[in-house]
Every structure is written in C-alpha cells, then in structure tokens.
Amino acid sequence: MSLAVVYTRANQGVDSPLVTVETHLSNGLPALSMVGLPETAVRESRERVRSAILNAGLEFPARRITINMAPAGVPKSGGRYDLAIALSILAASEQLPKAKLATTEVLGELALAGDVRGVQGVLPAVIAARDAGRSLMVPAANTDEATLVVGATTFAVTTLQQACQHFVDQPLDELVHSRNTAQADACPSPVDMADIRGQHLAKRALLIAAAGAHNMLMVGPPGTGKTLLANTLPGLLPTLSEAHALASASIRSVAGQPLNAGQWAVPPFRAPHHSASGVAMVGGGRHLTPGEVTLAHAGVLFLDELTEFKRHVLECLREPLESGTVTIARADYRVTFPARFQLIAAMNPCPCGYHGDSQGQCRCTPERIARYLEKISGPLLDRIDLHVEVPRLDYRELMGSEPVDDLASGSAALRERVVSARERQLVRAGVLNSRLTAAQLESVCALNKDSDALLQQIVERLRLSARACHRLIKLARTIADLESSPDICPKHLAEAASYRGISALSVLPAL
Ligand SMILES: Nc1ncnc2c1ncn2[C@@H]1O[C@H](COP(=O)(O)OP(=O)(O)OP(=O)(O)O)[C@@H](O)[C@H]1O
Ligand SMILES: [Mg+2]
Structure with a gap:
C-alpha cells in the first residue's frame, strides 16, 4: 500500500x-x-x-x-x-x-x-x-x-x-550526551556584596529576598547603589535543580536564544530595558514567542527604573506574579507559558530623584510626583513583599571602613546562608516560602499566640489586604528560616512588617 x-x-x-x-x-x-x-x-x-x-x-x-x-x-x-x-x-x-x-x-x-x-x-x-x-x-x-x-x-x-x-544502509552515529556534569555550584555575579558600601537595610532585604524568592522594590535617589545592589543577586542564588534547569533551557530553545551548556544551571537574570513592549514582556507576537517573564522563569526579572516602563506593560505583570504562568489567547487556541519569576525593581521616588532626601533638594511639585507614581498601581505594589529605601550615604559611610557584621562577609558566605534557608523550605513544603499556597500557609506557617496577636496589630495598623497579610507571613517565615528558627517569632513578623509602608514610599498610592 x-x-x-x-x-x-x-x-x-x-x-x-x-x-x-x-x-x-x-x-x-x-x-x-x-x-x-x-x-x-x-x-x-x-x-x-x-x-x-x-x-x-x-x-x-x-x-x-x-x-x-x-x-x-x-x-x-x-x-x-x-x-x-x-x-x-x-x-x-x-x-x-x-x-x-x-x-x-x-x-x-x-x-x-x-x-x-x-x-x-x-x-x-x-x-x-x-x-x-x-x-x-x-x-x-x-x-x-x-x-x-x-x-x-x-x-x-x-x-x-x-x-x-x-x-x-548507513545509520548515523548517535550523538553523545555532552553536558558537563561537574557544574560549578556558584553562579557568576557581576558585583560582590562586599563591594557595596553602607546600605545595610537594602543588603539585608536582598538576602531575605534571595532566601525565599520574594519580590522586592528599591526606592532611592540617583547614584545610591540600587542597580548595583540588584546586580549582586545572581551571586546569592543557588544553582538550579535539574528540573528547573531543563525548563529554563527549554524556554530558551523555544525563544530561539543560544544555549550554553556551561550556563546550564545558572538561574536566569533578565533585565529588560524600560522601553520594552507588552509583547516583549509577556510574550506573543506572530509566532507566539515567550516574553521576558517566561525567560525569567525560575530566576529573576529585574526592572530598573520601574516608573519609566509603560503602565500597561507593568499591569501585564499582575497575572504572572500571582499565578506563575502567562496565557496568551488567539482566536482559535491558547498557549500557556511558565512565568514563575522573582521580581526585583528599582526606582527614584520622584522625577528629579530627590523626594524624601534629607538635604531637601527635591524641586518636584506634588502633582508632578503623583503623575510620576501613577504608573505603579496599588495591585502591583501589593504583590511586592519587600519595599526598601536606599538613601544617600554620608561621607563616612562611603569612604570609611565598613562595620563588621553578618552582611560584610561577601556574596559567597551569604549564598551559603541562602542555600541552607532554601533547603529548609524545600524539605518542609517542597516549595520556596514565597510560592506557598494559602492552604499550605496554615500548616507550614502556624503562628504562636504572641505572633498571632502582633500580626493582628500589624494588619490593622497597615490596613493590609488578605494577599499582603499572607505575603507578610511568608516573609516572616523566610526571616525565621535564615536564623534556623522552627517558629515564626514576633521579631520575625516585626522585621517583615518593617519592609512595608516606609517613608519614601508613603507618597505611593494605595499603601
Ligand atoms: N553603596 C555603594 N557602594 C559602592 N559604590 C556605590 C554605592 N552606591 C553607588 N555606588 C557607585 O555609584 C555608581 C552608580 O550606582 P547605581 O547605578 O547602583 O545607582 P542607582 O541607585 O541605580 O542610581 P539611579 O537611580 O540613577 O539609577 C556605581 O556604579 C558605584 O560605582
Ligand atoms: Mg540605577
């Protein structure tokens, strides 16, 4: 036949x-x-x-x-x-x-x-x-x-x-599996934590963000180290598991991006320019190619100069930030891409950049600031666990010797803490704290009486949404994990709450 x-x-x-x-x-x-x-x-x-x-x-x-x-x-x-x-x-x-x-x-x-x-x-x-x-x-x-x-x-x-x-009659030779299994266990990073002067609060927040894959926003005047801090993150992250590495490589393959066997287990760190379009960010186009949120799957999406992004592009992030996927519908079919990324964002507090600065150099009118901040919607901010001020350093902090504390040890030592905190989370729930579902939250993040009372006060004082409250508990769980504490104590909750509603952000809407 x-x-x-x-x-x-x-x-x-x-x-x-x-x-x-x-x-x-x-x-x-x-x-x-x-x-x-x-x-x-x-x-x-x-x-x-x-x-x-x-x-x-x-x-x-x-x-x-x-x-x-x-x-x-x-x-x-x-x-x-x-x-x-x-x-x-x-x-x-x-x-x-x-x-x-x-x-x-x-x-x-x-x-x-x-x-x-x-x-x-x-x-x-x-x-x-x-x-x-x-x-x-x-x-x-x-x-x-x-x-x-x-x-x-x-x-x-x-x-x-x-x-x-x-x-x-002439069978081809089978290709030989090429991957170098002797993977480096550290990820290359352009900046080491030890090279950053001062900014203790932001460094601590970055350590917590790395430990639980929490979203983070840095706000501060120009030249204080926001971009620098974000670029230290790759050096704090552990290498990818086999399943995540395979998923990440598959995404690159579909997007037509080069694959490098040496970079196999390095988590993606995507930093799209603020002129990126909606399609570039979430995917789509004629051939339904994945966007930045998908390319950042299992890794980090860094949005520098957050307020310069188009508002509708930022709003597109709401769905993937919540569900970890992005679905693109066409008339006759739909495609779902994975998009479980950690969002790191940086911005100035106003157009001139100096609003809230102690030297009071800001020349922006309240209307101008309001217009500038309009792009960052309440729902987007609600999905960001850590809001951190990155203030201008005084001369002593910039030129003097660094205080010797637990953050001064450089990226390699901090990374070890991140790795052990993550291991604890994975053993306990199978996922990182930021990715716990509401159902898991109850069993994994049980609060004792003192913590429960404090959380009630925090939620009432900061008027937190249900989502923000859940995110706060997850953040506190990560802070406890960094200390190997089995319980979420009031001090962990208090620190987690300190990353919401700070002065530089008080000008932002819906906080
Ligand atoms: N805390 C710091 N420690 C060491 N160097 C710093 C620090 N802050 C800034 N610098 C120096 O200033 C340069 C600019 O910093 P960076 O680009 O991170 O600023 P930024 O906060 O992102 O500013 P902008 O708001 O304009 O984007 C860095 O390349 C670095 O040389
Ligand atoms: Mg910058």
Whole structure:
C-alpha cells in the first residue's frame, strides 16, 4: 500500500506535542495536496520539499500525493516539518523502508538544495521523544541542544540524502550526551556584596529576598547603589535543580536564544530595558514567542527604573506574579507559558530623584510626583513583599571602613546562608516560602499566640489586604528560616512588617 507515516513534533508554548505526517499516493493527475497546515505554510513547504527531493538526486513521485498532518488542532508554522514531509513522500513511494521510520521522529527545515536547516524549540522535542521511547533526528545546527538531555537518543543530519541513507544502509552515529556534569555550584555575579558600601537595610532585604524568592522594590535617589545592589543577586542564588534547569533551557530553545551548556544551571537574570513592549514582556507576537517573564522563569526579572516602563506593560505583570504562568489567547487556541519569576525593581521616588532626601533638594511639585507614581498601581505594589529605601550615604559611610557584621562577609558566605534557608523550605513544603499556597500557609506557617496577636496589630495598623497579610507571613517565615528558627517569632513578623509602608514610599498610592 502506498501509505507512509512519519512522526515529528510541533511547538506549543514550551511543549512539543506529537504530529503525525501521513502520506498517501494514489493514481490520478500528479498533484500534491496537504491538509492540517495553514495555507501559506503549505505553499512554502510544498516548494521546498519538491526541490530538496529532486536536488538530492531522488525521485519526486509523479502521482497524486495527499499529506495529512494530525492532529489538526495543534498550531503549525515554520519549516520544522519539511524533513518529515519529504521522508514520508519518499517512504510512500517505496524509496525508503517504512518500518524503520516508526521508531524515529524527525525535525528539520529543508533548503532547496536539500540541506537540512536548524529549527527552534528542539530541546522540548528531544525531551518529548525520549519520553515517548523514540529516537529523534535533528538538524546538525541544533546538535548542542540535542545533546543536553540525559537518556535521549538523537542523530544529527546535514542533508536530506544523509537522512535517507540513515534509514537505508548507513545509520548515523548517535550523538553523545555532552553536558558537563561537574557544574560549578556558584553562579557568576557581576558585583560582590562586599563591594557595596553602607546600605545595610537594602543588603539585608536582598538576602531575605534571595532566601525565599520574594519580590522586592528599591526606592532611592540617583547614584545610591540600587542597580548595583540588584546586580549582586545572581551571586546569592543557588544553582538550579535539574528540573528547573531543563525548563529554563527549554524556554530558551523555544525563544530561539543560544544555549550554553556551561550556563546550564545558572538561574536566569533578565533585565529588560524600560522601553520594552507588552509583547516583549509577556510574550506573543506572530509566532507566539515567550516574553521576558517566561525567560525569567525560575530566576529573576529585574526592572530598573520601574516608573519609566509603560503602565500597561507593568499591569501585564499582575497575572504572572500571582499565578506563575502567562496565557496568551488567539482566536482559535491558547498557549500557556511558565512565568514563575522573582521580581526585583528599582526606582527614584520622584522625577528629579530627590523626594524624601534629607538635604531637601527635591524641586518636584506634588502633582508632578503623583503623575510620576501613577504608573505603579496599588495591585502591583501589593504583590511586592519587600519595599526598601536606599538613601544617600554620608561621607563616612562611603569612604570609611565598613562595620563588621553578618552582611560584610561577601556574596559567597551569604549564598551559603541562602542555600541552607532554601533547603529548609524545600524539605518542609517542597516549595520556596514565597510560592506557598494559602492552604499550605496554615500548616507550614502556624503562628504562636504572641505572633498571632502582633500580626493582628500589624494588619490593622497597615490596613493590609488578605494577599499582603499572607505575603507578610511568608516573609516572616523566610526571616525565621535564615536564623534556623522552627517558629515564626514576633521579631520575625516585626522585621517583615518593617519592609512595608516606609517613608519614601508613603507618597505611593494605595499603601
Ligand atoms: N553603596 C555603594 N557602594 C559602592 N559604590 C556605590 C554605592 N552606591 C553607588 N555606588 C557607585 O555609584 C555608581 C552608580 O550606582 P547605581 O547605578 O547602583 O545607582 P542607582 O541607585 O541605580 O542610581 P539611579 O537611580 O540613577 O539609577 C556605581 O556604579 C558605584 O560605582
Ligand atoms: Mg540605577
């Protein structure tokens, strides 16, 4: 029977669902019709496949060819199916043995001359093929990605001819798993904590933020070290777990960003410019590519000069900050990307930057300040656990010797504290404190009588929302974890509350 089936993989968010290419040859006028692909994609693919088959010295069957790509509901775009379509035509016309194609999936775009070109989103396809128990043939240009997954069987091809020979008599060599397992256990950081003068409060807040993956906002005049402080964060974070590293690499693969095996377990640190559009931030566009919030998944999203971002772009952050995912809907389907990131933001308190400064240099009118701060909505602030002032340093703090305290030891030592605090959280609840659900909160963050009484006072005094109250408890839990304290004591709650409602922010709305 002149029917052949070849397996390939689509790209849907960061998943890679199976697509079956069925080709049927029948008698009749020579023609090629494809079902299950959008019209433009069909036209382009048809021409590439025909040229590639002829240029590879193979025969393009002069029969009526019907190709069905199933399931119909999976969005299909780009040239990633070309190789699968070509192989299925060749198998249907008896130029390739059909049986061998059943255990291999293929991915690759064809050039007119028959060369196989690289495609995006290979890594999720490798994972999915491995889980389905099949091997995967990938373009040689994607070899780096294909060799990152443990336990997968992959082959790299450069031409259509080579792909055909693999199924006939010259099997390709299996790619060798390349990842360097001797991972460095520290993440490279552009700035060490020890290099930052003063700013004790902000450093402490950053340590807490790192320990529980809490969101943090720094407010202060120009040149006081806000950007510098944020850039110390990568050095405080532990390396990613295997599952998170794989998720992060899959996202980069789908977004078409380079993958570096040496950076495998380094948490992402994304710092988009404030001119970023909504699509750049949350994802979307014609090919539904992931945005910054997804690229920051399992890592940090740093928004410097927060007030310079467009308001609607900041509002887009509300959904992922709450749910850890972002869903982009199209007329006929929707895609959900992971977006569980830690938000670190920095801003000046007013347009001139000196509002609240002790030297009183601010020249902004109250209306101007109000307009400036309008971009930062109450709901966005409500999702940020730590609000910290980063004031101007006096001369002694800047030039004198640093006080020797528990924060003066530099990033490497602080990182050890973060790692052990995180371990405690993961053993207890399986997730970091900031990611505890309301249901988990009750069992994991039980309060004793004194703490409960204090929390009641805090909630009433600061008029906290239910969300803010929950976030406060989680923050207090992290502060307790940094001290290895099994209980949340009143002092932990008091410190957590001190990161809300401080003077520089009193000008902000809805606090
Ligand atoms: N606390 C500090 N310790 C050491 N150096 C500092 C400190 N604060 C600022 N600096 C120096 O000043 C430079 C500017 O700091 P940074 O960019 O972090 O300021 P900023 O608070 O982000 O300012 P802006 O509000 O204008 O963005 C740093 O590169 C560093 O050289
Ligand atoms: Mg700055």
